[in-house]
Amino acid sequence: MMEKIDIHKLSNGMTILGVPMAQVQSVAFDFLLPAGAAVVPDGCCGAPAIIEDWIFRGAGGKTSRELTGLLDGLGLHRNSSIESKHITLSAATEAENLDKAIELYADVILKPSLDSEQFEFSKQLAISELAGLDDDPRHKTSILLREHFYPDPLGRSPEGNKEELEKLSAEKCKQIIADNFNVAQTIFAVAGKYDFQKLCRQLEKLFGSEKSKAEKAITPKKQTLGYHHHAHDGSQVHIGIMTPTVPAQSSDYYNARIAVAVLSGGMSSRLFTEVREKRGLCYAVGAKYSSLKEMAGISCYSGTTPDKAQETYDVIIAEMKKLGKDISEDEMKRAKIGLESGLIMQSESTMARAMAAATDFYMLGKVRSLDEIKQQIEKTSVKSVLEFLNKNPFEKFCTTTIGPTKIKPV
Amino acid sequence: MQFKHKKLNNGLNIIGEVNKDAQSAAVGFFVRTGARDETDQISGVSHYLEHMLFKGTEKLSALDVNLCFDNLGAQYNAFTSEENTVFYAVTLPGQLAEVTNLWCDLLRPSLRDDDFNMEKNVILEEIAMYKDLPQFDVMDRCRALHFDKHPCGKSVLGSEESIKALTSGQMREYFARRYAPNNITAVIAGNFDFEKICGCIEVGCGKWQPKQADRITEYFAGTSKKDSLKRNSLNRQHICLASPTVSYQDKRCYTAMLLAKIIGDDSGSRFFWELVDTAIAETAAMQCEAMDKIGAYYSYIQTSSENGEKVMEIVERIFKSLQKDKISDSELQTAKNKVLSAITIKNEVPMGRLVELGFNWVYLGKYQPIEDEIRRIKDVTIADLYALLEEFPLVPYTQFSLCPK
Numbered sequence: 001m002m003e004k005i006d007i008h009k010l011s012n013g014m015t016i017l018g019v020p021m022a023q024v025q026s027v028a029f030d031f032l033l034p035a036g037a038a039v040v041p042d043g044c045c046g047a048p049a050i051i052e053d054w055i056f057r058g059a060g061g062k063t064s065r066e067l068t069g070l071l072d073g074l075g076l077h078r079n080s081s082i083e084s085k086h087i088t089l090s091a092a093t094e095a096e097n098l099d100k101a102i103e104l105y106a107d108v109i110l111k112p113s114l115d116s117e118q119f120e121f122s123k124q125l126a127i128s129e130l131a132g133l134d135d136d137p138r139h140k141t142s143i144l145l146r147e148h149f150y151p152d153p154l155g156r157s158p159e160g161n162k163e164e165l166e167k168l169s170a171e172k173c174k175q176i177i178a179d180n181f182n183v184a185q186t187i188f189a190v191a192g193k194y195d196f197q198k199l200c201r202q203l204e205k206l207f208g209s210e211k212s213k214a215e216k217a218i219t220p221k222k223q224t225l226g227y228h229h230h231a232h233d234g235s236q237v238h239i240g241i242m243t244p245t246v247p248a249q250s251s252d253y254y255n256a257r258i259a260v261a262v263l264s265g266g267m268s269s270r271l272f273t274e275v276r277e278k279r280g281l282c283y284a285v286g287a288k289y290s291s292l293k294e295m296a297g298i299s300c301y302s303g304t305t306p307d308k309a310q311e312t313y314d315v316i317i318a319e320m321k322k323l324g325k326d327i328s329e330d331e332m333k334r335a336k337i338g339l340e341s342g343l344i345m346q347s348e349s350t351m352a353r354a355m356a357a358a359t360d361f362y363m364l365g366k367v368r369s370l371d372e373i374k375q376q377i378e379k380t381s382v383k384s385v386l387e388f389l390n391k392n393p394f395e396k397f398c399t400t401t402i403g404p405t406k407i408k409p410v
Numbered sequence: 411m412q413f414k415h416k417k418l419n420n421g422l423n424i425i426g427e428v429n430k431d432a433q434s435a436a437v438g439f440f441v442r443t444g445a446r447d448e449t450d451q452i453s454g455v456s457h458y459l460e461h462m463l464f465k466g467t468e469k470l471s472a473l474d475v476n477l478c479f480d481n482l483g484a485q486y487n488a489f490t491s492e493e494n495t496v497f498y499a500v501t502l503p504g505q506l507a508e509v510t511n512l513w514c515d516l517l518r519p520s521l522r523d524d525d526f527n528m529e530k531n532v533i534l535e536e537i538a539m540y541k542d543l544p545q546f547d548v549m550d551r552c553r554a555l556h557f558d559k560h561p562c563g564k565s566v567l568g569s570e571e572s573i574k575a576l577t578s579g580q581m582r583e584y585f586a587r588r589y590a591p592n593n594i595t596a597v598i599a600g601n602f603d604f605e606k607i608c609g610c611i612e613v614g615c616g617k618w619q620p621k622q623a624d625r626i627t628e629y630f631a632g633t634s635k636k637d638s639l640k641r642n643s644l645n646r647q648h649i650c651l652a653s654p655t656v657s658y659q660d661k662r663c664y665t666a667m668l669l670a671k672i673i674g675d676d677s678g679s680r681f682f683w684e685l686v687d688t689a690i691a692e693t694a695a696m697q698c699e700a701m702d703k704i705g706a707y708y709s710y711i712q713t714s715s716e717n718g719e720k721v722m723e724i725v726e727r728i729f730k731s732l733q734k735d736k737i738s739d740s741e742l743q744t745a746k747n748k749v750l751s752a753i754t755i756k757n758e759v760p761m762g763r764l765v766e767l768g769f770n771w772v773y774l775g776k777y778q779p780i781e782d783e784i785r786r787i788k789d790v791t792i793a794d795l796y797a798l799l800e801e802f803p804l805v806p807y808t809q810f811s812l813c814p815k
Binding site: 022023024025026057064065068069071072073074075077078092093094097120121122124125128129131132134135136137138232233234235236238265266267268269272273276280281282283284303304305333334337338340341342344345347348349350351 | 431432433434464472473476477479480481482483484485486500501502505528529530531532533534535536538539541542543544545642643644645646648675677678682683686687688689691692693712713714740743744747748749750751752754755758759760
């Protein structure tokens with residue numbers, strides 16, 4: 001049976017996507033607002049972290065308490081995240097609450113109160129959260145690794161930096177909202193139980209009259225990679241390694257995904273076997289594919305005590321470098337099964353489906369069906385993956401460590 | 411949803427809830443054992459043993475085990491807490507029988523010395539990893555301070571010293587005592603054929619011999635002690651509070667869960683408005699941990715060291731003010747709505763349902779349909795909340811803080 005994907009454009013160009021799921025009672029939705037960490041002006045790093053809190057402090061004539069009371073009253077599970085290009089506002093709840101939830105989110109996006117007293121609280125929270133990152137070295141490693149790997153401004157930290165956060169004013173942030181909350185470039189995705197026609201009518205009424213604004217162009221600097229160490233008097237050395245690969249639009253995308261699965265799919269994959277099982281070097285080790293629209297990388301993480309850090313790093317690099325030399329048919333089969341069954345299991349969650357649809361549309365300009373993804377995975381072979389790896393070898397690395405000792409990078 | 415149950419002659423319970431519309435199926439083996447069933451000499455053995463189950467049997471090496479799971483496209487893992495060790499896998503429906511057979515084999519591991527010695531390194535690394543996560547470390551330390559000599563205060567991971575000193579002989583002895591079939595519940599959720607999976611478990615586990623596997627479940631209200639530790643590596647102050655509440659078996663555990671949401675949910679709660687909205691703390695949360703014949707509320711707050719004292723004044727005021735600044739109907743209704751929608755979302759995925767089903771059986775010895783759970787939450791009244799507060803006031807509490815030097 002072919003899976004149905006609903007797509008509609010509002011009169012101003014805003015994209016509406018839907019993934020109906022017959023067997024669920026819940027619904028999940030995401031708004032991808034084009035106001036991410038990379039698109040704010042220079043000197044304003046961290047503004048999206050303030051904004052995603054500030055816009056919920058009263059909207060549509062309702063005070064912060066009234067708005068929060070109404071959102072919580074719907075039993076909404078809310079989340080906000082900041083990516084390179086977007087502030088993503090996500091929520092999930094029981095299906096009958098969808099239209100009321102959308103109405104409140106329209107207020108938050110289009111009519112936030114942006115009260116200057118409330119701004120100071122949002123700003124202080126953003127500064128505190130940034131300070132708190134020091135007490136989570138693993139998470140901080142992943143943020144710093146992205147920052148060092150992707151050329152500025154693409155890899156900018158969603159948390160911002162202290163100096164720039166402290167300088168930000170309510171006026172400046174208001175201006176960033178006015179310039180970047182561009183409804184025509186916003187992607188809305190829903191998954192679960194909903195009535196698409198009714199939803200589109202409601203969204204047209206709420207968002208359709210918003211005028212389109214000029215799309216922002218970004219010119220990234222040159223990618224530099226290299227090794228960066230951040231001293232931290234903790235128990236472990238947290239090691240992040242990233243190497244360039246093809247982005248999601250590439251015809252080699254599925255070959256790259258298989259390569260990562262061979263490296264770090266299940267517990268029989270190469271990194272887990274070589275680093276943890278055979279050598280007992282760490283508890284956590286893994287690699288994942290991560291893509292922006294412009295460029296992509298494969299990132300690895302491991303945390304280990306200082307005396308084992310160099311060996312852990314050396315083994316990971318050796319495994320990455322030798323991946324292109326040989327992949328067995330059995331490894332290939334396992335990588336495919338792992339990706340395909342993971343895909344189906346993930347498809348049972350309304351939140352995962354809505355986010356996948358929104359991300360697909362942003363990256364590819366369309367939403368892939370589960371069947372299409374499955375067929376593309378099936379098309380890969382040992383030959384195609386090895387050819388891809390030989391064309392795009394893992395030989396340049398960006399490395400970030402946080403911990404009591406440094407490592408010697410390749 | 412259709413519930414099924416079968417008890418094998420050796421005492422192993424098999425329960426399942428069939429949902430023919432699901433795309434996947436989940437199987438889990440819930441062993442009723444954890445840190446509270448350990449002595450000081452073997453502290454951390456339950457969790458270490460959980461790792462060792464992946465090291466294989468007489469016929470399977472550690473790599474074989476991982477290959478078998480990955481060949482089936484399974485998502486699999488295990489976790490250990492103070493009172494449970496749970497092994498689980500999620501697969502497409504066609505692979506469930508094979509993955510169940512594999513778990514049945516693995517639950518009788520060979521516990522080889524060379525695997526034991528290699529895995530010791532991994533466990534020590536895991537202990538080091540959690541030391542770098544103060545938000546977890548402070549909870550562990552607060553729990554230990556709160557429960558003092560009571561078994562619920564024992565660390566799941568154990569200490570560097572206890573793990574280094576642990577022998578494979580001690581682990582084998584613990585395994586023989588605790589992994590008895592009468593101390594294990596097999597749980598299945600999602601799209602599967604109960605008779606078929608039951609058959610697999612009967613063949614795989616039916617010959618295991620039952621054994622006495624009791625647990626001491628003495629009640630203890632906690633110490634209400636205060637302690638703190640300074641560390642060079644820290645930038646923020648991490649505060650954990652604990653006070654007693656009802657157990658999992660107590661009918662009022664939903665009342666306790668709703669009370670914790672009203673006080674410490676991450677949005678719209680009393681903690682939220684007083685501490686987070688005002689930017690005094692970046693995190694302030696409260697949860698209810700209902701356990702076997704015992705229970706505790708835990709609060710966790712992350713703030714700057716300058717704000718530490720102010721935070722505690724506010725928390726103390728919130729705890730005490732519940733009597734005069736009464737809980738409103740809308741606060742209770744909001745908490746209910748949050749819990750109810752979370753139940754809907756969680757139960758739509760077989761893995762979410764598996765955990766709920768398993769713990770209900772382990773603690774209550776019975777099946778609780780989702781509708782019953784929903785009704786019990788809806789039935790909670792303001793009077794119930796106050797009756798609970800009367801019996802389990804939030805002050806005094808145990809407090810542990812990790813602070814920057």
